[in-house]
Amino acid sequence: SRSIDLAVIPGDGIGQEVVAEGLKVLSAVLPQDVKLETKEYDFGARRYHATGETLTDADLDALKQHDAILLGAIGDPSVPSGVLERGFLLKLRFAFDHHVNLRPSKLLPGVATPLAGQPKIDFVVVREGTEGPYTGNGGTIRKGTPHEVATEVSVNTAYGVERVVRDAFARAQARPRKKLTLVHKNNVLTFAGHLWTNIFNKVAEEYPEVTTEYIHVDAATIYLVTQPERFDVIVTDNLFGDIITDLAAAVSGGIGVAASGNINPSREFPSMFEPVHGSAPDIAGQGKADPTATVLSVALLLRHLGYEAEADRIDEAVAADLTERAELPARSTSEIGDALAVRVAG
C-alpha cells in the first residue's frame, strides 16, 4: 500500500496558519489507501532565540528520511536579516541540492491583477537554486571603516547550469506551446552570461521542437507587465529568478497564490515545497493569510511524488475557488482551507 512520509515545517508568522490548511487539503485529496504520516519540525525564529540554532547536521539527517518537506514561512523581524535566510532556507536548499526552483504563474479568470486588460498569463519559471550569487561566497574587509570593501561572488558551473537548463527544456517540450526563454544579463555579466548562453544554445540542438529566445533580465521585467503572454517556460539564474518570480506572482494574482517547489529531480534528497510569500508578521495569528499559495504548493508536492490526479484536483479546486472569490465576502484562512478541502474531496 502507498504512503507519504512528510516533514512539516510551519515556521514563523503566518506559516503556522497556512500550513495547517495545506495539510487539511492534502488529507482531503488523498485516496483512502494512501497512508499520510507527518512529522512537525520547530524551525525558525522561536528555536533560534531559544537555542541559537537554525539547522544542525542532526536536523538535516532527520529531514533526509522523509519523502518530501512542506514549509510555511521562515523569518521574523526579531532576527537579524540574513540569519534565518542563510542559516535555514538557503542552507536547506543547498544541502539537499534543490537545483530546480519551480515557480508557476497562471492568472485565472476573474482573479485580480494590477495589470490593465486581464492579460493571458500561464508560464512557469525554472529558477536555478544552488548557485549564482546565492552561494554565500565573498566577504568583507575593514568592516565598519571608511575603507570597507564587501564582495559577493556569483559562482556558476557548467554542471549546475546544464542540469537546470535540461530540466527546463524537458518541461518546455512537454507543454503545448513548447517555448523556452533564457533570462540573464549576458551583455554585462559576460563570464556567467556566456556560460549560460552557450549551454542553453547547445542543449537547444537536442530539442528542435522547442522555440527558444534570450531576454535580458531588465527587459524581462518590462515584458512581464506589457506582454506576459509571451512567456511559456523561463529558465534563469538564482538571483534573477528570485526577482522575476516575485514580479510574476504580483501580476498573476498576487503573492497570496504563488506556489513554489525546491526540487531535487534525482530524489537523492527530499524536495521542499513552500509558498513564495514570507512570514508576514504584520498579519500573523489573525486568520487573514491566504492559504492558497500553500495549497498550490501541496499540489506541486503531490505531482513530484507521482500523484498527478490528486495534484490536478487541487489545481481545479483552487481555480474554481479563485474564480468565485470576487463575489464572496472575505473569508478567513481556515474558511478558505475548508472550502478547498470540500472541493477536492467532492
Next chain:
Amino acid sequence: SRSIDLAVIPGDGIGQEVVAEGLKVLSAVLPQDVKLETKEYDFGARRYHATGETLTDADLDALKQHDAILLGAIGDPSVPSGVLERGFLLKLRFAFDHHVNLRPSKLLPGVATPLAGQPKIDFVVVREGTEGPYTGNGGTIRKGTPHEVATEVSVNTAYGVERVVRDAFARAQARPRKKLTLVHKNNVLTFAGHLWTNIFNKVAEEYPEVTTEYIHVDAATIYLVTQPERFDVIVTDNLFGDIITDLAAAVSGGIGVAASGNINPSREFPSMFEPVHGSAPDIAGQGKADPTATVLSVALLLRHLGYEAEADRIDEAVAADLTERAELPARSTSEIGDALAVRVAG
C-alpha cells in the same frame, strides 16, 4: 557670455534619429546669449566593425574636454553581446566615474500604462553607477568544457556606497515628500547588503526629516506594480537599479519616455545623458522611434549644467505633448521633435 560645449554620440540604430530631435529641442530652448557648440563622435557598431575599436584612451581624452555628453544608443546584433556594452557604455561610465545614475519615473495624466487604475507615479531612482556586479571582476576557467566555472564578483566599497547614498538623501530632502527607500537583497547578499544598510542608516541620522525604508529587490518589483505611489526616491546598487528602472519605465509611460543621467556630481569629468532604451534595430531608420526619452535626457543635462528654467520648460513641453498624445494620430520621430521644439520656444 555663457556657452555649452557638448559631445554628441548618436550611436547605433534609432540613436541617430532620437539624438537629432534632442538637439533640435535643445537649440530651441536655449536663450540667444548661450552659445551651443556640438561635436559629433562616431562610436558604436560601425566604428567597431571598421576599426575593432570601441573607446580608446584618445577618445576619452577628447570627450573629457566637453561640458557634457548626449548619447543616443549603442548596440547592434552584428556585434557579440557584451562587446559594446562593456567596451563602450560601461567603460565610459567607469572612466568618467559616473557614480550617480539618475532615472526619474513620472506617469503623466493621460499617458498609457500597463497598470490598471492610473496610479500616481512620481519617483526617482538613484542607481549606483561604478561598482557592484558591473565591475567586470570575475572570470572563467575550463571554458567550454563540462567543468567550466564562471564567476562574477560584485565589488562594493564604503567610499562608493556612501557617496551615492549621500546624493540620494540630498535629493530626498529637496523633494516635498522627503522619503528615501533603500532597495537591496541584504538577507541573501549579506556582505554587500550589510555595507549598504549600515551606511544608509548612518547617513540617515544626518537627515532627520527624511523618512526612510528598506525593501528587498524582489519585493520592490511587487510594489512597483501594486503600489508605485509609495516611492519618492529610491537608492540602490548598479544591477538592482538596472532591473527596477526598466520596470519603472514600463509602468510609467514606457521605455519611450524614460530618461537617464550618468552623473559625476564632482564635475571632474563630463556627465553623460541618454535615454534608457536601446538602439532598437528593428525600427531603426523608419522614423518610428519616440524621441521623448532623449528630449527628457536633454532636460536632465540642462539641469546638471545649471539651466533650471530651460529644463523645466522641456519637462512642461513633454508633459503637455504626452497628455495630448492619446487624441492625436501617430507622429514620426521628427514630428514629435518639431512639436516639442515649438512648445519650448513658445
